[in-house]
Amino acid sequence: MQLKAMTTLKRGRNLLPLGAGLLPVLLCALSAAAQAPPADSRPAETRPTEAKAVPDTYQTLSLTNLAQQNEVMDLQTDLRNMISRAKLFYVQSQNAISMRGTPEDIQLAQKIVADFDRPRKTYRLTYTLAETEGRIRTGAQQYTLVVLSGATTDLKQGSRVPIVTGSADSGSSAPKSPLQSQVQYVDVGLNIQATVDGAQDSLRLRTKIEQSRLAEESSGVGAQDPVIRQTALESTSTLTPGKPLVLGSLDIPGSARHLEIEVVAEIVR
Numbered sequence: 660m661q662l663k664a665m666t667t668l669k670r671g672r673n674l675l676p677l678g679a680g681l682l683p684v685l686l687c688a689l690s691a692a693a694q695a696p697p698a699d700s701r702p703a704e705t706r707p708t709e710a711k712a713v714p715d716t717y718q719t720l721s722l723t724n725l726a727q728q729n730e731v732m733d734l735q736t737d738l739r740n741m742i743s744r745a746k747l748f749y750v751q752s753q754n755a756i757s758m759r760g761t762p763e764d765i766q767l768a769q770k771i772v773a774d775f776d777r778p779r780k781t782y783r784l785t786y787t788l789a790e791t792e793g794r795i796r797t798g799a800q801q802y803t804l805v806v807l808s809g810a811t812t813d814l815k816q817g818s819r820v821p822i823v824t825g826s827a828d829s830g831s832s833a834p835k836s837p838l839q840s841q842v843q844y845v846d847v848g849l850n851i852q853a854t855v856d857g858a859q860d861s862l863r864l865r866t867k868i869e870q871s872r873l874a875e876e877s878s879g880v881g882a883q884d885p886v887i888r889q890t891a892l893e894s895t896s897t898l899t900p901g902k903p904l905v906l907g908s909l910d911i912p913g914s915a916r917h918l919e920i921e922v923v924a925e926i927v928r
Contacts, residue, residue, distance in 0.1 A: 718765045720756040720772050724779055727810055734775050738768055779808040781927040782855050782862070782900070788870070789919045790911070797916065805927065806855045817848010820873065820885060847871050847887060855898075855924070862898040862924055866906065867891070870918070890918065898924045 725731055731749055735756070738747055745760030745768065758768055784806055789799040806812045821842045850869040857863040874886040892907050903923040911918055 713761050713763075715759050716762055716765060717757075717759050718768070719753075720758060720768060722754045722756070722772070722776050724776050726754065730775075730809065734772065737775070738771060741771060742767055780859060782806050782808065783925045783927050784812075784853055784855070784864075785923050785925070786851060786868070787903075787919075787921040788849075789921070790916050791919060792914075792916045802849070802851060804851065804853055806853050809854075809856050811852065811854045814851040815846065815848065817846055817850075817871070819844040820847050820887075822884065845887065847873060857897075859926070860899065862900065864896045864898050864922065864924070865894075866896070866922070867893040868906075868920060892920060896922075898922070900924050900926050 722731065722734075725734060731754075735747060735749055738745070738756070738758075742760060742764045745758055745764045748757045749755075750757055756768075756772070758765065760768070782805070784804045786802045786804070787799055788802070790797045802814055802816075804812045804814055821844055824841050824843045848871065850867075852867040854865040855862050869889060869891045871887050871889040874888050890909050890911070892909065894906055896904060896906060898904055901923065903921050906920045906922055908920070909918045910916075
């Protein structure tokens with residue numbers, strides 16, 4: 660008797676080949692297994708973990724040596740450009756920067772502030788204004804300023820001269836009293852402005868010197884309008900500490916005299 664290769668399954672009165680029913684199921688199972696991603700056989704501790712958001716922290720960055728408004732603004736601009744995700748605010752009353760960001764942002768900001776907010780040198784500038792007539796010195800005046808590197812120092816010496824610029828209309832034809840006159844004050848005398856920066860052995864000096872005085876003659880416009888004579892010098896020079904430098908020589912109007920301006924810088928600390 661010949662054996663049949665296919666086993667039969669009896670369902671009710673019909674005979675159904677067993678292989679014909681299981682073949683589609685087997686094919687679907689093989690297809691699903693082929694499409695499924697391979698299981699990660701690595702240990703749990705070596706599998707990559709999902710990146711977690713780092714919470715922001717707060718930090719106050721105190722400034723010790725920066726005090727000028729333009730210097731602080733430059734520092735703020737640098738911090739905002741370098742750390743765009745962080746939030747910054749300058750507290751002027753405390754001379755400090757309030758900052759919120761990630762720990763990496765805080766660490767980078769602290770390094771930037773440390774590079775900017777470094778101790779600076781202090782210099783003593785001595786200006787000599789000498790009047791000469793021909794080759795003979797007729798007189799000299801010296802003025803000393805203490806300047807912090809990167810900052811500006813002003814020196815003023817003189818008087819404030821009142822000038823009548825107009826009068827208030829009181830609606831009356833009576834003569835105007837001095838209380839009704841509009842007066843503007845003009846500074847007359849010497850004004851020296853100096854800014855020092857650069858390397859310790861080669862300083863850059865930006866200076867402006869103005870000297871004014873009342874002339875003896877009147878303006879001819881009004882009885883109370885004076886004539887003010889003014890001499891001004893504005894320059895940028897390179898100084899070597901301890902070595903005098905002549906900034907310029909000016910003619911004094913109305914005379915044969917000359918004004919020579921000399922400056923010397925010394926390191927204080």
